[in-house]
Amino acid sequence: MTQIRLGPEALRASRFALSPLAETFSRLVALRREQDGGRPGAQARALAGWLGDDPFAAGLVRLISATKYLPDFVAIPPTSMTTRIEDELAEMRALQPDAAARATIAESRRYAWKTNDLEWADVDGVTTRAAAVFARIWEWFVEPDWPRRRAVMERDIRHRAGVLATRGWRDALSGMGKIRWAAPDAIFFSPQAHADLNVGEQGLVLVPHTGTVGRWMCEAPPRLALVYPARGALEEVRVAAGGVARLIGEGRARVLGALADASTPSQLAALLGVSLGTVSGHLAALRDAGVVVGRRSGRAVYYERTPLGDDLAATL
Incomplete structure (x- = not known):
């Protein structure tokens, strides 16, 4: 099996980050699964049409969506919660000369796990061409929905950071698929027998993505990042028609349903696709009814359900 080993300094320095590049790759994999499933949606069909006209893009996408080892220039560790796609693509372009790529x-x-020829890679400027591929996928399939995706990932980070601070690594890693804490100083990453990864004093960066499955390592020593599926679905929050939803209103019911994790009004607006004013009005009514409560954290106010809110949400 493969483990990620963290000494005391690495544990103290480990942190969370966001990666538009990792989210773009996650979305690409999801679209490829749609194509393989035989019932592609409009975006998956658009992707297939574009790839049919670009041999380099088609070869790169075919490879990275069907391998357990991503090329170095694709798996770039992010650095912070404010990482920009422009910075990640600039690093991709500058990372490797053609021979190394x-x-x-x-x-x-x-x-x-699928047969791939590499004739498509016999071009000048491999990483520059790859960055252009990811820029197009980002522009078409991720950027229009980025606020909602970011809200899902930020909620996951806040939840896991809170659990890490109060209950430790074992519980903080819960729900990351096969990833789990391997006491006393390691994270179980894979059942495959590869060399263990040793995290240095810069710590491990934990990076969520909104796909339902998929975990991978990004390595640019001494920087190491672990990408994992975020908690919470990206899909629209739905509530049952009638009953309590009819009594309190569908809008308030959807807000209450979305508060399975504590969220700011801005995050709820992005998740539900409504205006901030609409969300604020629903939250005020729910707060007055005693089913949600707001708690300040820095400059933001996070809303969460009360026990009464949990009971009410269970009926939706």
Whole structure:
């Protein structure tokens, strides 16, 4: 099995970050699954049409969506909660000369579960071309929905950071699929027998994405990041028609349903696709009824359900 080993300094320095690049890759994988499933939606069909006209993009996408080892220039560790796609793509373009890029592509093919030729990689400016591919996927399939995606990931980070501070690593890693805490100083990452990863004093960066499955490592030593599926669905919050939803109103019912995790009004607005004013009005009514409560954290106010709110939400 493969473990991520963290000494005391690494544990203290570990933190969370956001990565638009990782989210773009996650969305790409989801669209490819739609294509393989035989019932692609409009975005998956648009992706297929574009790839049919660009051999380099088609080859790169075919490889990275069907391998257990991502090329180095794709798996770039982010640095903070404010990481920008422009900065990640600039790092991708500057990361490797063509010979090194082709070598990491060949290594990626060794771990692919689908047969891939590499003729598409025999071009000048491999990482520049790859950055252009990710820029297009970001622009078409991620950026229009980025506020909602970011809200899901920020809620996950706040939840896990709180659990980490109060209950430790074992509980903070709960719900990350096969990833789990391996006491006393390691994270179980994979059942495959690869070399363990040793995290240095810069710590491990934990990066959520909104896909339902998928975890991978981003390595640019001494920087290491673990990308994992965020808690909470990206799909629209739905409530049952009639009953309590009819009594309190569908809008307030959807807000109450979305508060399974503590959220700011801005996050709720992004998640539910409504205006901030609409969310604030619903929260005020729910707060007056005693089913939600607001708690300040820094400059933000996070709303969460009270026990009465949990009982009411269970009926929706």
